[in-house]
Amino acid sequence: MFLTVRHTAAQAPASSVRTLSWTRALRGFVDGLVSVVLPAHLGRLGFSAVEIGTVITATLFGSAVLTMTVGLAAHRLDGRRILLACSALMVATGVGFIVCDSFWPLVAVAFVGTLNPTAADVTVFLPIEQTLLSDAVDRAAASDAERGEETIVKYRDRARTTADVFARYNLSGALAGAAGALASSLPALLARGAGRPLPSLEHAAFVLYAAAGLLAAALYRRLPRAGVHSPSSPPAPLTRSRRTVLRLAALFSLDSFAGGFVVQSMVVLWLYRRFGLSVETAGAIFFAAGLAGAFSQLIASRIAARVGLVRTMVFTHLPSNALLALAGLMPSAPLAVTFLLLRAGLSQMDVPARQAFVMEVVPPAERAAASSVTNVPRSLASAAAPFFAGLMLERSSFGWPLILAGALKAIYDLALFQQFRRVAPGRS
Numbered sequence: 001m002f003l004t005v006r007h008t009a010a011q012a013p014a015s016s017v018r019t020l021s022w023t024r025a026l027r028g029f030v031d032g033l034v035s036v037v038l039p040a041h042l043g044r045l046g047f048s049a050v051e052i053g054t055v056i057t058a059t060l061f062g063s064a065v066l067t068m069t070v071g072l073a074a075h076r077l078d079g080r081r082i083l084l085a086c087s088a089l090m091v092a093t094g095v096g097f098i099v100c101d102s103f104w105p106l107v108a109v110a111f112v113g114t115l116n117p118t119a120a121d122v123t124v125f126l127p128i129e130q131t132l133l134s135d136a137v138d139r140a141a142a143s144d145a146e147r148g149e150e151t152i153v154k155y156r157d158r159a160r161t162t163a164d165v166f167a168r169y170n171l172s173g174a175l176a177g178a179a180g181a182l183a184s185s186l187p188a189l190l191a192r193g194a195g196r197p198l199p200s201l202e203h204a205a206f207v208l209y210a211a212a213g214l215l216a217a218a219l220y221r222r223l224p225r226a227g228v229h230s231p232s233s234p235p236a237p238l239t240r241s242r243r244t245v246l247r248l249a250a251l252f253s254l255d256s257f258a259g260g261f262v263v264q265s266m267v268v269l270w271l272y273r274r275f276g277l278s279v280e281t282a283g284a285i286f287f288a289a290g291l292a293g294a295f296s297q298l299i300a301s302r303i304a305a306r307v308g309l310v311r312t313m314v315f316t317h318l319p320s321n322a323l324l325a326l327a328g329l330m331p332s333a334p335l336a337v338t339f340l341l342l343r344a345g346l347s348q349m350d351v352p353a354r355q356a357f358v359m360e361v362v363p364p365a366e367r368a369a370a371s372s373v374t375n376v377p378r379s380l381a382s383a384a385a386p387f388f389a390g391l392m393l394e395r396s397s398f399g400w401p402l403i404l405a406g407a408l409k410a411i412y413d414l415a416l417f418q419q420f421r422r423v424a425p426g427r428s
Helices: 014-044 049-076 079-099 103-112 125-146 155-183 186-194 198-220 242-260 264-275 279-307 309-329 333-347 350-360 364-375 377-383 385-395 400-420
Strands: 002-004 152-154
Touching: 014 049, 014 125, 014 155, 014 198, 014 264, 014 279, 049 103, 049 125, 049 264, 049 364, 049 377, 049 385, 079 103, 079 125, 079 198, 125 155, 125 350, 125 364, 155 279, 155 350, 186 198, 186 279, 242 364, 242 377, 242 385, 242 400, 264 279, 264 333, 264 385, 264 400, 279 309, 279 333, 279 350, 309 333, 309 350, 309 400, 350 364, 377 385, 385 400
Parallel strands: none
Antiparallel strands: 002 152
């Protein structure tokens, strides 16, 4: 079967793609900053490793509930308005972490807010932005067809076009996230240089987070009013693609649970407890890791054009999982950091391939729901893992969370390959 489309990511309507890339970068920067500052800030408030893990778990659980709710209703709503509402919640989240300094109020703010303790985007913004990006590619193809400039390509090439768009979108977020992780060292540096109390400077990170929500809202206002909603939207969020989406969601749940053991905030805590590395050092490490992961995504679409989306996901992810487990076994900080950086160069290459695969195996009207149902495990299934990682680190500084995460992720890769290796992109 064939599809009419021009084979280049640049053909997607420039204004929407550019706006979404800017908002992804903006959120990536403050997520990278806060994910490194958060465990140190909570530790200075007197929280134990288990309590820190509980706060992080609350952020992931809350994101899962909100993302699922929004995603399942998005086929009847305007994507632009959804993103504006999420921006307002982002502002409220930043304010909440500024004014609260006791455990249970912070758990509540973490649950209802948009804070992201991971190096990846697992927030309510994700399914809406992914859907709008895929719709932008479709509009570009339709526009080319109207002008008689279409080129006939196979579904694999159409999937590569979508993967290109996602790779560049993810690149903007990953680069900004790396810069945010590096900026996390500024509070400690300013505290030493200016003689100001460190807690007040750490609060500035959450002030910046709230300000980013305001700026994101201003950018989202530039999007077309007709977002996710369509007059032909089906009465149910998932109909034709339900079985495929649920199978993918089950597999992504396993991967996400494993990833919860090594969310960025917990790896920062492990590096501190195992090797005594400071927040400034951890920030520099995650800056380098973010750069490696960001640029590696640009290679994913080229690999996918040769071997397909599923093989790209599996064959790049398996080696990264082995490197993650090896990092947990290392006896010294230089060796552990080396393996973490090597892993970073591979661990994100599956992301644009996975996003493109999900968007290409479902009908356009079901994209937002499919994105939510497959991305929610990135929050929900991983939500319990930071708590257990905290328990492990409370009893031992050995890298058990990293080893367990690597083993479980490898099982996910093998199961995904077995079930979907023969599934070619093409609308259900």
